[in-house]
Amino acid sequence: MIRFLSRFAAPLTVAALMAAAPAAQAGVMFTDNFNAESTSNVLNFNGFDHWSVSAGTVDYIRSGVQYKINCVGGSGGCVDLDGSTGNAGVMSSTTVYNLTAGLTYLFSLDLSGNQVRREGNTVTFGFADSSNINLFYASDAITLSQNDPFKTYTVAFSPTGNVTARLVIGNGGGDNVGLILDNAKLEVPEPGTLALLGLGLAALGLRRRRAA
Ligand SMILES: [Ca+2]
Numbered sequence: 001m002i003r004f005l006s007r008f009a010a011p012l013t014v015a016a017l018m019a020a021a022p023a024a025q026a027g028v029m030f031t032d033n034f035n036a037e038s039t040s041n042v043l044n045f046n047g048f049d050h051w052s053v054s055a056g057t058v059d060y061i062r063s064g065v066q067y068k069i070n071c072v073g074g075s076g077g078c079v080d081l082d083g084s085t086g087n088a089g090v091m092s093s094t095t096v097y098n099l100t101a102g103l104t105y106l107f108s109l110d111l112s113g114n115q116v117r118r119e120g121n122t123v124t125f126g127f128a129d130s131s132n133i134n135l136f137y138a139s140d141a142i143t144l145s146q147n148d149p150f151k152t153y154t155v156a157f158s159p160t161g162n163v164t165a166r167l168v169i170g171n172g173g174g175d176n177v178g179l180i181l182d183n184a185k186l187e188v189p190e191p192g193t194l195a196l197l198g199l200g201l202a203a204l205g206l207r208r209r210r211a212a
């Protein structure tokens, strides 16, 4: 009996946890379109509603004003991820998120090329340790050329144990021109989808074990 449990418990437990994921945790946990912070450009801005800037600076941009930088939709605000001090800053969410083992979290944002100068820039973003934002649990690095249009990029994170995390975004280097950020979002896919996925994986695991 013990042997039976050890052979079959793991995939079934995963499926059970996923099926039992509380519905309240599904859906969008956070969105930010960066439209409300200011009505004008602000260089070296650190007054974000939902983010702290450290280790350098970023610029708050109003679409189409002065620097010929357009935000998503051609209006509102967005962020030049390399400010005006020759040292690109790191944005970290002021909110600390308690992430639950067994759930999948999706952090997405819109990025475009710098729009103003012929060069590539790389932005690293993802989920980092809430007490050490240099320590990423899951991250991706996106490199774009000057005229690459806005597109949505997503990092998925499925913690194997409960963790506390911040969302972190940082442009590499520091020459006052970085990728343009708009529309950040944190969400959890519907548990129904995950439960089906979990049951599918469990069934696959059983088939493989039986075949072996
Ligand atoms: Ca915006």
Ligand SMILES: [Ca+2]
Pocket: 059, 080, 082, 083, 084, 176, 177, 178
């Ligand atoms: Ca800048």
Ligand SMILES: [Ca+2]
Pocket: 082, 119, 120, 121, 173, 174, 175, 176, 177, 178
């Ligand atoms: Ca640059």
